[in-house]
Amino acid sequence: MKQFRPLSLRLAAVLGAALLAAGAARAQEAAVPPAVQTMAAAIAAELARHCPLAEANDAAAFESCRAALFGDSTLRAHLPPVLLWGRQSTNPNATLRQTNLTQFAPDTWTHLYAPLFMFNGKHTVEWVPEERQYLVRLEAAFRNRLAPGQFPYPFWHEEAKWGTYQNANSFLLWVHPKTAKIQVAQFTNRGPTPMLQAVQPVKHKFEGTWLWTDAGGRTQPAVTLFDGLYRPENPYLRTLDRQYRDLALQMRESQCTQCHVPNNPDKMSRLVLLSTPAHAAGEIDRLIKSVREDKMPMDEFRNSYALKPDDKTWLLESAEAFKATVQAARAWEQRAAKQAAPVAWQPVRNGHEVPQ
Numbered sequence: 036m037k038q039f040r041p042l043s044l045r046l047a048a049v050l051g052a053a054l055l056a057a058g059a060a061r062a063q064e065a066a067v068p069p070a071v072q073t074m075a076a077a078i079a080a081e082l083a084r085h086c087p088l089a090e091a092n093d094a095a096a097f098e099s100c101r102a103a104l105f106g107d108s109t110l111r112a113h114l115p116p117v118l119l120w121g122r123q124s125t126n127p128n129a130t131l132r133q134t135n136l137t138q139f140a141p142d143t144w145t146h147l148y149a150p151l152f153m154f155n156g157k158h159t160v161e162w163v164p165e166e167r168q169y170l171v172r173l174e175a176a177f178r179n180r181l182a183p184g185q186f187p188y189p190f191w192h193e194e195a196k197w198g199t200y201q202n203a204n205s206f207l208l209w210v211h212p213k214t215a216k217i218q219v220a221q222f223t224n225r226g227p228t229p230m231l232q233a234v235q236p237v238k239h240k241f242e243g244t245w246l247w248t249d250a251g252g253r254t255q256p257a258v259t260l261f262d263g264l265y266r267p268e269n270p271y272l273r274t275l276d277r278q279y280r281d282l283a284l285q286m287r288e289s290q291c292t293q294c295h296v297p298n299n300p301d302k303m304s305r306l307v308l309l310s311t312p313a314h315a316a317g318e319i320d321r322l323i324k325s326v327r328e329d330k331m332p333m334d335e336f337r338n339s340y341a342l343k344p345d346d347k348t349w350l351l352e353s354a355e356a357f358k359a360t361v362q363a364a365r366a367w368e369q370r371a372a373k374q375a376a377p378v379a380w381q382p383v384r385n386g387h388e389v390p391q
């Protein structure tokens with residue numbers, strides 16, 4: 036004869052087991068304070084809302100993701116003045132310190148890099164004692180089938196790099212415990228979670244230049260001239276293009292382009308890119324300062340030296356001209372956005388609308 040325990044006892048046993056499991060999980064999470072969990076959840080939800088999984092060639096999805104992240108996003112609010120970004124090291128034991136990364140201004144990264152990824156909102160947060168930082172791992176996929184001019188530079192200049200981008204399944208945000216800012220962001224194709232969708236690999240040929248002119252006479256990559264972000268009628272776009280070319284010429288004269296390019300010939304561990312208008316725009320203040328103070332350029336032993344007075348003057352003049360146009364283009368865009376915004380503003384006091 037079968038013995039049945041009363042329902043209430045069985046329920047208690049099941050509940051007890053569930054509580055024990057929850058307790059264990061809580062103990063593991065104890066190292067991650069609620070504020071960090073909340074921040075990670077907010078960023079993950081934002082990324083899933085604005086940059087959801089789509090076809091890897093969906094240009095409209097890319098643009099709406101880009102506009103959202105570049106604007107007043109939670110992600111952006113948690114970026115420091117200089118963010119480090121790059122592939123997870125192929126050496127699984129490498130620390131962040133030992134990993135080559137690139138330095139980005141928040142504008143550049145939220146405009147050109149983060150929106151190349153798609154998200155489903157699933158994420159984990161853990162404390163990594165070796166790095167003394169919180170690690171937010173987001174499940175992600177990469178938009179590998181966009182047009183070549185939608186990537187900030189030809190990632191395919193190096194086959195392994197393009198392979199990691201194409202097959203990325205995880206997006207990592209390292210959060211500093213004191214500042215709650217994202218110090219480092221990385222992507223990897225070795226995340227513990229499965230690929231979010233099948234990848235159709237794309238083969239591109241690298242033509243050897245970081246900027247090029249397409250058959251229609253347009254400077255490419257178009258994204259680096261703020262295509263899709265700034266309105267096409269922005270009157271400063273052509274000047275930006277021309278003045279960047281002037282600046283690039285001066286940078287070549289002054290050896291800057293021997294080091295500050297994506298293939299990183301000098302093997303800098305914290306690369307600074309100046310190879311496109313958008314990259315240079317993000318670094319323009321640091322560029323001017325380091326040349327003015329004779330910290331740049333450097334020789335092959337990484338000793339700073341002063342440029343010849345003429346070269347220094349011309350480089351600084353073209354940098355200042357480019358900077359002024361970057362600022363004018365940005366201000367024009369802000370005015371245009373304000374004019375285009377619907378007039379739905381209502382004064383709000385104590386959370387209640389003020390009666391008219």
Ligand code: HEC
Pocket residue numbers: 286289290291292293294295301303305307318321322323325326331332333334335337
């Ligand atoms: C031989 C390689 C080399 C050359 C040539 C070179 N740089 Fe650098 N640059 C570096 C390295 C390495 C760093 C990182 C310095 C550091 O933080 O230790 C750097 C850093 C910078 C930074 C960031 C500075 C900061 O505030 O942290 C800027 C901007 C910069 N370089 C601009 C230039 C410009 C402009 C030129 C040309 C006039 C130039 N560099 C030439 C190697 C080079």
